[in-house]
Amino acid sequence: MPNVMTPPFDRRIGVPLLSRLRTERGQQDPFPIYARLRTEGAVVPAPWGGFLVTRFGLCDEVLRSGAWLEPDRHWRERQGLSTRWLAPSAREMSGTLPALNPPEHTTVRRTAGAFDRGTVQGMSETVARVTDGLLDTLADRLRRDGEADFAALVGEELPLATIGDWLALPSADRPRLRELTHEQVFAQELLPSASQLARSDAATAELRTYFMELVRERRTHPREDDPVSRWITTWDDLEPDQDKADEAVYFLALFVLLASLETTSTLLSTMTFLLAERPERWDLAAARPDLASAFVEETLRFDPPTHVISRVAAADCTLGGVAVRTDETVHLMVGAAHRDPARYRDADRFDPFRTRPAHLAFSGGIHYCLGAPLARLEARTLLRQLVVRLPRLTVVRRPTMAPRVAFRRLLNLDLAFA
Ligand code: HEM
Structure with missing residues (x-):
């Protein structure tokens, strides 16, 4: 095999870059760090083992190929008890679809049912109504205080109300579920600390109790037009053991909540930040409502909510000329791949007129995001209403970013009338 890079590698290459990437400052603008990482190679040895994949073509190839697997419960067990993979929260995640x-x-994906055209259309009225109400609040706050935090008032609220209504979760429970989701996500991060994992463990335990109770309640009192009741019927046909059926439904409900909240909130806030940051973008969006989808897709490319997706090698292989052994991890650096000049012309420019806008924000292959149509609906609805209902807004101060790597999060987005 010509030009295959084999161990031992210099795993220190990425240390300074990754140390910067996981800080609040690094997250303010991770793209120069990604550019440096790309110059180190298409497949860069990670300091802790495994590899970082920086190029679009290779990330796409891994996602679509059966030669790469999700780190499932068998893989997690093989990593050993002392690793993060066997923390209670990480173990719990191994029961979820991804x-x-x-x-x-x-089998499990088939039982989840997709957000098909009909389902999404059915949700569009709720999304429009909720968006309208949230923008009322935002406008009131802007008028009253001179500035308002879009992330808290709209970005976090719209996905919660949408998924809360769909799963028919009591409104009073929703703020707590949102807090728990923020805590839980650490188990899915690239480099969680021990204390973050402990917070995730506690949140996961509370979420299990909540959703197991919800499943039992819906089993006793099934509702019409309720996904949880439908999942119970589906799983009862597949699984004779009722406890196991309930557990399967619990994992579906849990993951739909976890998957939909932070990711969609980040999309909504990032999109609004990009609009408010540059008057010409806001004016273009206001003048051209037909570009709403293109704005959403370009936001998903330019700065997607999920910057890292991980896979493990099913067998010894080579990737981009680098030898990878069975069970070794590859971290697909989606945020870097989306700025790959080999894929996108002028990749660092936000351009809703791109002729080749396809991206990996929703992953690819068999794990392609089930909620993508819903996330897109929320973002499109918000964009259309925002630029019609409000005059141009401007960013008061740069948002503070959560010091994480995989799941981007704006902790605030303070806006004012321009
Ligand atoms: C902008 C918002 C969203 C983003 C960026 C996003 C991103 C992703 C990504 C990257 C994956 C694949 C992970 C992997 O390949 O390992 C995924 C999977 C998934 N997402 Fe989303 N997601 C979003 C919103 C949603 C929503 C709103 C829902 C549900 C209502 C949802 C439900 C799911 C589910 C169930 C999976 C698992 C699919 C599988 O493994 O077969 N997502 N999402």
């Missing part, structure tokens, strides 16, 4: 591999993944 931690399953075929054939189990195929």
Whole structure:
């Protein structure tokens, strides 16, 4: 095999870059760090083992290929008790859809049911009504205080109300569920600290109790037009053991909540930040409502909510000329791949007129995000209403970013009338 890079590698290459990436400052603008990482190679050895994949073509290839697997419960067990993979929260995640591999993944994904055109259309009225109400609050606050935090008032609220209504979760429970989601996500981060994992463990335990109770309640009192009641019927046909059926429904409900909240909030706030940051973008969006989808897609490319997706090698192989052994991890650096000049012309420019806008924000292959149509609906609805209802807004101060790597999060987005 010509030009294959084999161990031992210099794993220190990425240390300074990753140390910067995981700080609040690094997250303010991670793209120069990604550019440096790309110059180190298409497949860069990670300091802790495994590899970082920086190029679009290779990330896309890994996502679409059966030669790469999700780090599932068998893989996690092989990593050993002392690793983060066997923390209670990480173990719990191994029961959810994106931690399953075929054939189990195929069965469970079929039972989830997709957000098809009909389902999404049915939700569009709720999304429009909720958006309208949230923008009323935002406008009131802007008038009253001279500035308002879009992330708290709209970005965090719209996804919560949308998924809360769909799952028919009592309104009073929702703020707590949002807090728990913020805590839980650490188990899915690239480099969680021990204390972050402990917070995730506590949140995961509370979420299990909540959703197991919800499943039991819906089993006793099934509702019409309720996904949880439908999942119970579906799983009862597949699984004779009722406890196991309930557990399967619990994992679906839990993951739909976790998957939809932070990611969609980040999309909504990032999109609004990009608009408010440059008057010409806001004016273009206001003048051209037909570009709403293109604005959403370019936001998803330019700065996606999820910057890292991980896979493990099913067998010894090479990737981009680098030898990878069975069970070794590759971290697909989606945020870097989306700025890959080999894929996108003028990749660092926000350009809603791109002729080749396809991206990896919703992953690819068999794990392609089930909620993508819903996230897109929320973002499009918000964008259209925002630029019609309000005059141009401007960013008062740069948002503070959560010091994480995989899941981007704006902790605030303070806006004012321009
Ligand atoms: C902008 C918002 C969103 C982003 C960026 C996003 C991103 C992703 C990504 C990257 C994956 C794949 C992970 C992997 O390949 O390992 C995924 C999977 C998934 N997402 Fe989303 N997501 C979003 C919103 C949603 C919403 C609103 C829902 C549900 C209502 C949802 C439900 C799911 C589910 C169930 C999966 C697992 C699919 C599988 O493993 O087969 N997502 N999402």
